[in-house]
Amino acid sequence: MHEILSAARMRAADQATIAGGIPGIELMEAAGRAVAEAAKAMAPDGLVHVLCGPGNNGGDGFVAARLLAEAGRPVSLSLLGARDRLRGDAALAAARWTGPVHPAGPDLPAAALLIDALFGVGLDRPIEGLAAEIVAAVNAAPAPVLAVDVPSGLDADSGQPTGPVIEAEATVTFFRKKPGHLLEPGRSLRGTLELAQIGIADAVLAETGIDGHENVPALWARALPRLTGAAHKYTRGHVAVVSGPATRTGAARLAAGAALRAGAGLVTLASPGSALLVNAAHLTAVMLARMDGPGDLSALLADPRYTAAVLGPGMGLGPEARALTEAALAAPAALVLDADALTQFADDPDRLFSAIAARPAPVALTPHAGEFARLFPDLAKLPLKTGRARAAAERSGAVLVLKGADTVIAAPDGRLAINANAPPWLATAGSGDVLAGIAGGLLGQGMPALEAAAAAVWMHGAAANEVGPGLIAEDLAPALRPVLATLIDRNGRRT
Numbered sequence: 440m441h442e443i444l445s446a447a448r449m450r451a452a453d454q455a456t457i458a459g460g461i462p463g464i465e466l467m468e469a470a471g472r473a474v475a476e477a478a479k480a481m482a483p484d485g486l487v488h489v490l491c492g493p494g495n496n497g498g499d500g501f502v503a504a505r506l507l508a509e510a511g512r513p514v515s516l517s518l519l520g521a522r523d524r525l526r527g528d529a530a531l532a533a534a535r536w537t538g539p540v541h542p543a544g545p546d547l548p549a550a551a552l553l554i555d556a557l558f559g560v561g562l563d564r565p566i567e568g569l570a571a572e573i574v575a576a577v578n579a580a581p582a583p584v585l586a587v588d589v590p591s592g593l594d595a596d597s598g599q600p601t602g603p604v605i606e607a608e609a610t611v612t613f614f615r616k617k618p619g620h621l622l623e624p625g626r627s628l629r630g631t632l633e634l635a636q637i638g639i640a641d642a643v644l645a646e647t648g649i650d651g652h653e654n655v656p657a658l659w660a661r662a663l664p665r666l667t668g669a670a671h672k673y674t675r676g677h678v679a680v681v682s683g684p685a686t687r688t689g690a691a692r693l694a695a696g697a698a699l700r701a702g703a704g705l706v707t708l709a710s711p712g713s714a715l716l717v718n719a720a721h722l723t724a725v726m727l728a729r730m731d732g733p734g735d736l737s738a739l740l741a742d743p744r745y746t747a748a749v750l751g752p753g754m755g756l757g758p759e760a761r762a763l764t765e766a767a768l769a770a771p772a773a774l775v776l777d778a779d780a781l782t783q784f785a786d787d788p789d790r791l792f793s794a795i796a797a798r799p800a801p802v803a804l805t806p807h808a809g810e811f812a813r814l815f816p817d818l819a820k821l822p823l824k825t826g827r828a829r830a831a832a833e834r835s836g837a838v839l840v841l842k843g844a845d846t847v848i849a850a851p852d853g854r855l856a857i858n859a860n861a862p863p864w865l866a867t868a869g870s871g872d873v874l875a876g877i878a879g880g881l882l883g884q885g886m887p888a889l890e891a892a893a894a895a896v897w898m899h900g901a902a903a904n905e906v907g908p909g910l911i912a913e914d915l916a917p918a919l920r921p922v923l924a925t926l927i928d929r930n931g932r933r934t
């Protein structure tokens with residue numbers, strides 16, 4: 440259920456099902472029924488006004504209107520375009536509606552609920568003219584809006600409005616979610632999302648292929664580190680986190696604390712001598728090692744007990760800082776490169792990518808959009824966030840975590856997950872440092888890189904939901920405890 444389908448793949452799933460012998464009108468009846476049920480739950484009484492468009496999305500609207508009327512609800516319906524221009528299943532659905540069909544316009548009746556069945560995945564250009572006036576009127580109306588499949592005007596693949604767009608309280612979509620339901624601003628515009636099954640068999644996915652998955656624990660829970668009775672701190676990995684200079688140490692400490700909470704057995708902060716005292720004053724369970732330059736870091740990481748290292752938070756730019764990252768790239772540990780450790784290679788990204796290609800242990804890169812554009816200036820112009828992340832993972836040979844409110848995680852082999860559990864209050868100073876630390880903690884326990892990165896992003900969002908509004912980055916690592924409790928039981932087994 441967590442696969443994601445683009446508009447084109449969804450059309451292919453519809454067509455394959457119809458070709459397999461299930462009439463399209465049956466799918467439409469099931470879709471309309473799901474919409475009618477959602478409408479009843481949203482507005483238990485009062486008028487429901489259904490706005491139908493010229494395609495099959497409008498057909499779903501006709502079915503929902505008929506079923507609501509049959510259930511005794513007052514229903515009114517308006518159609519954008521001429522009734523005799525309806526084709527195929529939409530024409531069949533309209534023929535079964537016996538109530539009046541009003542011409543659609545911006546004058547809306549006072550309704551308890553508006554159903555937006557104007558355009559679905561068939562939207563192929565920006566909404567304009569009369570349809571744009573209707574969208575504006577719907578958004579200005581006091582009634583809540585239930586969108587059929589996608590809020591009209593939203594591009595189902597990118598999550599971007601193509602122009603005027605419906606703002607919905609809730610959306611009912613069919614068979615599988617579309618990328619635009621998870622990518623911002625689509626995730627915000629669609630309101631709550633219900634996934635309805637309409638008679639398309641899961642087996643059709645083998646034919647259509649998929650565009651990735653929603654980032655949910657089912658994707659990576661089986662790859663979580665397993666704690667056995669024989670576990671001791673040395674079997675749980677040792678993570679090194681590189682500290683910045685004396686005035687910029689907090690970011691690395693946030694990452695180090697998060698790595699420990701994520702389950703690493705040992706975490707050592709590798710600190711410049713000048714920052715040792717300030718780091719020492721703030722650390723207890725996290726250990727401290729003096730590290731004055733790339734030679735020291737190479738010597739530290741040459742110890743194979745270091746299973747992962749995190750570089751970037753608070754690290755700084757310039758040749759000395761970059762030499763540290765190059766030393767880490769030459770070491771055997773798995774790596775998380777974040778923030779400055781990415782920007783250090785802005786003048787020569789290929790050097791970073793060839794170092795990644797030359798090392799056996801995995802690398803996760805965790806850029807936000809600005810850092811991404813410095814390393815991948817051409818890819819940053821690609822229209823889809825999913826396409827940007829996938830192409831960058833392939834080019835770099837690393838697992839790519841393209842951060843944002845809608846973080847996308849991609850592997851060089853094409854696997855991809857879109858994260859949709861992050862609350863807005865997670866956008867705060869130091870939040871990214873914590874994410875890098877969680878990823879390092881999971882990689883250090885031997886979790887495969889895509890799974891570790893996806894799990895880290897999800898846990899980060901889940902921890903932020905535990906904390907709630909008012910969150911500061913320091914709150915996140917402690918909040919990992921209840922999150923981990925939902926994933927790993929007291930016997931160390933994955934739940």
Ligand SMILES: NC(=O)C1=CN([C@@H]2O[C@H](COP(=O)(O)OP(=O)(O)OC[C@H]3O[C@@H](n4cnc5c(N)ncnc54)[C@H](O)[C@@H]3O)[C@@H](O)[C@H]2O)[C@@H](O)CC1
Nearest residue numbers: 463466467494495496558559560561562563564565566588
């Ligand atoms: N049999 C099927 O294929 C099924 C389709 N379903 C529904 O059908 C929808 C897709 O139907 P369609 O492919 O017919 O597409 P839509 O109903 O989304 O819209 C396509 C129609 O709108 C027009 N159009 C597109 N953009 C426009 C714009 N900006 N301004 C004005 N007109 C515009 C097109 O020319 C076409 O007539 C899905 O989102 C879903 O709601 C469901 O009923 C399940 C079964």
Ligand SMILES: [K+]
Nearest residue numbers: 558587589591
């Ligand atoms: K719609």
